[in-house]
Amino acid sequence: MDAPDASSHSTVPAVPAVPAVPTVPTVPCAPSAPVASVASVASALVELDRRVAGCRACPRLVAWREEVARTKRAAFADWTYWGRPVPGFGPPDARLLIVGLAPAAHGGNRTGRMFTGDRSGDVLYQALYDVGLASQPTAVAADDGLELHGVRITSPVHCAPPANKPTPGERDACRPWLVQELRLLRPTLRAVVVLGAFGWQAALPAFAEAGWTVPRPRPAFAHGTRVTLAGPDDGHALDVFGCFHVSQRNTFTGRLTPAMLRDVLRTAAGVAGGPAIGRDEVGRVQDRPADRAVALLRRDRPDRP
Numbered sequence: 001m002d003a004p005d006a007s008s009h010s011t012v013p014a015v016p017a018v019p020a021v022p023t024v025p026t027v028p029c030a031p032s033a034p035v036a037s038v039a040s041v042a043s044a045l046v047e048l049d050r051r052v053a054g055c056r057a058c059p060r061l062v063a064w065r066e067e068v069a070r071t072k073r074a075a076f077a078d079w080t081y082w083g084r085p086v087p088g089f090g091p092p093d094a095r096l097l098i099v100g101l102a103p104a105a106h107g108g109n110r111t112g113r114m115f116t117g118d119r120s121g122d123v124l125y126q127a128l129y130d131v132g133l134a135s136q137p138t139a140v141a142a143d144d145g146l147e148l149h150g151v152r153i154t155s156p157v158h159c160a161p162p163a164n165k166p167t168p169g170e171r172d173a174c175r176p177w178l179v180q181e182l183r184l185l186r187p188t189l190r191a192v193v194v195l196g197a198f199g200w201q202a203a204l205p206a207f208a209e210a211g212w213t214v215p216r217p218r219p220a221f222a223h224g225t226r227v228t229l230a231g232p233d234d235g236h237a238l239d240v241f242g243c244f245h246v247s248q249r250n251t252f253t254g255r256l257t258p259a260m261l262r263d264v265l266r267t268a269a270g271v272a273g274g275p276a277i278g279r280d281e282v283g284r285v286q287d288r289p290a291d292r293a294v295a296l297l298r299r300d301r302p303d304r305p
Helices: 035-053 059-070 119-130 168-185 197-209 246-254 258-272
Strands: 096-100 152-153 190-197 227-229 238-245 277-279 285-287
Touching: 035 096, 035 168, 096 168, 096 197, 096 258, 119 246, 152 168, 190 197, 190 258, 197 238, 227 258, 238 258
Parallel strands: 096 152, 096 190, 190 238
Antiparallel strands: 227 238, 277 285
């Protein structure tokens, strides 16, 4: 991808330093969140995202993300890198959540948005678009107009790690952010797609802390696996799906194909939202009654295909 005009990305707003442990308002868990609850969730998520972006809890990750932001990659020399923790992305009433691993050094760490500006994101957002969960098939910058329909994307580690490998300690230090995000999404959240074994191992304890019951022994990760977690007394169960990560190692070797990814997303969206739509080979919208996917996830945007 060519580097955009620096004038569009040369100014990054200051984010004040904040404590590493999140404290955000809780919201009631109800079968169907009313408008007032959705508004309160939206406000709390904005505050949570602000606090995530200011976290400096892990010295190794802080040093790495900021060094990458200073030195840059030659192709992005005109960019002002984000160089901070990358918060979640998507609507506050999402019924489906996608959990990755961590931002890429020259992807999310550069653009400030999950899976934006790297090849893993190219694969993920194309698939989301194909099944009707994204407004466009590409994600190149935080201001590119991309919208997600009924789905939110987050990760268990919010800073870009060296060699794409967070330590167990860094994973655990970042877990409170994911727990709070899950608690805020709980009124509407019905399904989660976890990308990769690292995300799976990180997410299961977070699900438990957020109020769902994780079986013992903990279920093992596998592509296509599905585990149903019982909800708290005042909430719904959560269906968790495993999917190979959209890393280049998996997509370039064919371990994860676009069709495999679409199948998992479609199945999870069907569980989360209801009957659905997809796109055919030339991008036209078509009904998929046998697959059942995303119409209800997009219920607030009837004007979109």
